[in-house]
Amino acid sequence: MTKAELMKFFHDIGIVPVVKIDDAEKAVPLAKAMIRGGLPVAEITFRTAAAEEAIRRVTKECPEMVVGAGTVINPEIAKKAVAAGAQFIVSAGLNPETVKWCNENNIPVVPGVCTPSEIEQGLALGLDTLKFFPAEASGGVGMLKNFAGPFSQVKFMTTGGINASNVTDYAKCGNVITIGGSWMVKADLIENENWDEITRLCAEALKAVQGLEFVHVGINNADEAEAAKAAKMFEAFGLSTNKGNSSTFMDKDIELMHKPFYGTKGHLAFRCIDLERTVYYLSKFGFTVKEESVKYDAKGKMKVCYFNEEIGGFAIHLVK
């Protein structure tokens, strides 16, 4: 994977589990549990003697897994990790020697920073994606918002103190490319070979990062007159009419289309944080984007789309 492809993958997957493993024998079953949970990616940290062998085994046995090395404190460890199969290098701090070695050898590297000066050091080394660590202890989401001002070109992989309860807040930060953490692969779960729980926590993390919520139902009508008639009927239920150009909203919950639109009967609209990411996520459930329905914002990011698949005659609509 090139650096650009890896960064796109990081963005789309949204979550990078941080693994600390004591027994390399457990690496492959762990990777399989993560893959079942929808997270074929791991940063395996050099905090244990088993890290190198764990990377080697997962790379060999689970080719679909994107494996990187974490806690890489110097170029020697980076070399070992890459020789074992690591596709990217992560560190808690920023060691210019490690970054230079990775740059010279075309290995994507994401060193850790938590201050503006360290960010500038990363920029000077040619990097535009950095790890924000330890995120929660260094000011969390508030700090990321402050970084977005002077360092609008920098994207962060955030880790440290993130879990199921605050992951959605990080996902909402525009400068967060991906969220890392150990909460779904805790050492005791690995130790006790609690693979089903790891699978469940991976799936839960992946869902949380989408921030999906149902927003409205759209009903197709033959024409504006039919939509107006329907509006009158909904008013009997206490809903108020807000007429627009192509549709009429009843409160914010029901959209009466002024002519037949996507979906045999209409559509179900869901809000998410990042459409590109959620399109990738839903593709794993068989959803395919209706290309002609996609609209982009001024920054070229997807802001609206529909899927080809219908549920009960209703098309699925994603909005930001």
Ligand code: 3PG
């Ligand atoms: C890391 O190195 O990124 C952290 O140890 C992960 O942080 P967490 O264990 O608090 O998730």
